[in-house]
Amino acid sequence: MRARRLASLLALAASFAVPGAHALDHYDLTALNDQALESLRQGDVMTACILLHRAVRLAPYDARTVDNVRVLEAHLAGVTPPTAPTTPTTPSAPTAPSAPTAPPAAPATSPATPPVVPPAPPAPWPAK
Numbered sequence: 656m657r658a659r660r661l662a663s664l665l666a667l668a669a670s671f672a673v674p675g676a677h678a679l680d681h682y683d684l685t686a687l688n689d690q691a692l693e694s695l696r697q698g699d700v701m702t703a704c705i706l707l708h709r710a711v712r713l714a715p716y717d718a719r720t721v722d723n724v725r726v727l728e729a730h731l732a733g734v735t736p737p738t739a740p741t742t743p744t745t746p747s748a749p750t751a752p753s754a755p756t757a758p759p760a761a762p763a764t765s766p767a768t769p770p771v772v773p774p775a776p777p778a779p780w781p782a783k
């Protein structure tokens with residue numbers, strides 16, 4: 656009995672002594688995202704892809720994980736992901752207009768496209 660207790664205490668102490676030996680909480684969005692980024696730093700792309708897709712399934716509207724998945728999939732496809740437009744850091748000198756400018760032309764009329772709306776998330780439990 657005493658030997659069994661000592662062995663379990665030693666195993667518990669060893670799990671705390673080794674960094675990264677703790678189990679990953681697969682329902683924690685931040686932990687999944689951080690572990691995926693760490694896997695990418697170590698070069699394990701497929702593990703990062705699995706973890707990020709799991710995070711997106713947990714929270715499909717979280718912008719950070721959706722952006723990370725988009726960048727990862729673009730990297731896997733060999734495409735540079737679109738980024739926000741950059742603005743110059745130093746303002747340029749204003750130039751005087753040489754001629755009066757006309758008001759901007761109205762955009763050409765085209766069939767209106769409805770905005771893209773993501774589907775509603777599923778209910779946490781079935782309806783009664």
